[in-house]
Amino acid sequence: MILAKVTGNVVSTIKAVGYESRKVLIVQPIDPDGKASGKSFLAIDTVQAGAGDTVLIMEEGGSARLILDEPDTYTVKAVIAGIVDEIYHDSNL
Numbered sequence: 190m191i192l193a194k195v196t197g198n199v200v201s202t203i204k205a206v207g208y209e210s211r212k213v214l215i216v217q218p219i220d221p222d223g224k225a226s227g228k229s230f231l232a233i234d235t236v237q238a239g240a241g242d243t244v245l246i247m248e249e250g251g252s253a254r255l256i257l258d259e260p261d262t263y264t265v266k267a268v269i270a271g272i273v274d275e276i277y278h279d280s281n282l
Contacts, residue, residue, distance in 0.1 A: 190245050190246065190247060190248075190270070191218050191245070191246040191248050192218065192219055192220070192221065192243065192244075192245060192246075192273070192276075193216040193217055193218045193219060193232075193243070193244055193245075193246050194216065194217050194219050194223070194225075194241070194242070194243055194244075195214050195215070195216055195238050195239060195240050195241060195242045195243075195244055195269075196215045196216065196217050196229060196240065197214070197215040197240055198212065198213065198214050198215065198240070199213040199214070199215060199231060201213070208233065208265070211233045211234070212233070212234040213231050213232070213233055213234070214231070214232055214233075214234050214238060214269065215229055215230075215231060216229060216230060216231070216232050216244065216246060216267075216269070217229040218230075218246075219243070221276055221278035222278065223243075223276075230248075230267060231267065232244075232246050232248075232267035232268060232269050233265060233267070233268045233269065234269045235268055235269055235270065236269055236270070236271055236272050238269050238272050242272050242273075243272070243273040243276070244269045244270075244271065244272055244273060245269070245270050245271040245272075245273060246267055246268070246269055246270065247267065247268045247269075247270045248266065248267040249266075
């Protein structure tokens with residue numbers, strides 16, 4: 190799983206198989222302190238997340254397709270699996 194911040198949404202009139210009728214968001218991976226970590230990417234929203242939300246991303250095709258309950262959709266790679274309420278991070282561990 191990847192911890193990320195939602196930075197925006199994508200509007201598209203034509204979508205690949207598996208993305209039709211789905212909300213696609215731009216997400217920026219972050220570290221536990223909230224600092225950007227890596228390149229942003231697109232993820233399908235399954236939890237009604239919005240800009241500014243901290244989210245958990247499932248970025249493995251098979252698991253992402255299971256969350257969507259569409260095992261035959263091969264184009265889906267990343268899915269937002271949860272909205273984070275709070276992060277407790279002890280850097281001494």
